[in-house]
Amino acid sequence: MRIRFRFPPTGTLPEGEAICPYCGGKETVVHQTHVRKIKHHKINEAVVKRLRCKKCKRTFRHYPQGVSQAQQTKTLKAMSVILYILGLSYDSLVSFFFALDTPLSKGTLWNNMQDAGEKAHFLRKKFLQGKIKICGLDTTIYKVKGKEEIVLLLSDILLGKTIEVEVIENRKAFTLKRKLTSIFNQLGVEVVVTDDAEEMEALTKHNPLVKRQLCLTHLKKATSIRIKKLEKETRKKLLKENNEKLNILLKDLKRIRKLMDDLPPNLGENLKEIHLRYKDAPFPKRGEKASVFYQMRLFTLRLWQRNHDILHFRKYGIDGTNNTTERLIGLNGKIRYKSMRGFKSKSSLNNFLQTTSFLWDKKQEVDEVDLSCVS
Ligand SMILES: [Zn+2]
Incomplete structure (x- = not known):
């Protein structure tokens, strides 16, 4: 970069x-x-x-x-903001400006960062007053005073820009709903791309106008692991007993793998047909391990139920992954985060995130950052 x-x-x-x-x-x-x-x-x-x-x-x-x-001039203010974002601590900044014969106090430097954060937030809101149909949602962890804090990032998938980045109390469905419902309405969001977590599933239940697209990278990875595990167990069983049903199960697993690769428009019908073969597999008795047939029953049911959250990407012409959001999370925070032990307060973290994400967003390839806007 x-x-x-x-x-x-x-x-x-x-x-x-x-x-x-x-x-x-x-x-x-x-x-x-x-x-x-x-x-x-x-x-x-x-x-x-x-x-x-x-x-x-x-x-x-x-x-x-x-x-x-x-x-302080705007030039100096902008210098302090960018040096902080690039990883210098407030103490190092004090030394830096002292060496330039333009001493700035720690308090001034801190204020510069808070100002920049607030301005960036304001400018982003103004910038986003248009409609955004498709967004990606993900969370990540930051440390504030040694304590883990959850940061939510909402991205514009098509433009690869950050819509919202903020510290939230937790990742529970209720918190997400409270934070996001008004944003979704304001922007006119129709599809939100998320990972597999249940709280994300709950989020769209509370927002009936918003459809959820399961991130296909997550989905394919999780499905592939599950298929491999089931195949291994089934093959092992086949060595002990020659049961035709086990061979059918192996064929079904192969078919699910193909379905996940192709994601055909009639995915739901295919998954239903497979699931119905296992729907009567009995619950494991107490102390007994679940049979491969019962595992297959749960696996295919879950996939079939979420079939609606898998295929939206076709209609909206997106790749169906949340890679954009993940890339932005990396770009926004981790560069500086790596070089420091953590933030001292939630508001510092918030303002830092607002500023970096705004500046990086201004140029997608980050080859030029104009600092006039936040200084
Ligand atoms: Zn006048």
Whole structure:
């Protein structure tokens, strides 16, 4: 991955047309001019003009580019944000800016990160006011003060962008429902791609308008493991007893494997037909191991029941995997996360995630990150 940054520039003189922030008036007269000290790695001073609006008679300041009422310039602020995201701690940042002769306190640096996080969140919300039909949902674990915290990530599968990234209390169906129902409605989500977990299944039950697509990578992997295990057990049994039913079971397993590879439109009918052959396999007696036939009964029933969550990908022209969401989870957090022990507070983690995901999303290939927007 190649990353190129574009930092907001800093000027020394106010440029361009000054517009009155009170009435929008464009005609002004210079009321006062003064030179003020600024924190920038190359420039020490900037000229600030105090203008009087001819229309409403009020005065306001006209700053050079990148300069504000704060001492630090936007260039410096952006530098601190990107260095933090790339893995420097607040203490290292203090040393870094001290070496540049532009000392920034830990408190200022911390505020810069919180500001960037909030702005990124706001900009993303604004950006997403369009419709998003297909999204991916996944969770991951971060450590805050040594404690594990769950972070939820919602992605736009088609564009490969993050929609929402946030720390949540737990992964229970109720929490997911509360967090996501309004987002789904707002964006007009029709399909959500998730892993195999039951709480994800419950999520779409509470949102009847949203269909769920089981991630095909997860599904195929889990099914393949199950098939192999059942095949092994069945073959072992065949050595001891020559039972024609065991041969049929092996053929059925082979057929399920093929069905999982092809995922034909009539998947449900095929799974039903197979399942019906095993539906009367008896429960294991107490202390007894479940027979391969009973295992087959459960396995095929579960697959058949979820048949509706498997085939949406065809209609929506997606690959049916949640790879996009997983890639974004990696991109957003893990780069910095690897280099640190964990975050000190949930809000720091939240703001960090907001900023990184927003910046990375701005360019899909992450070859240029424009920091003007969050500084
Ligand atoms: Zn005015």
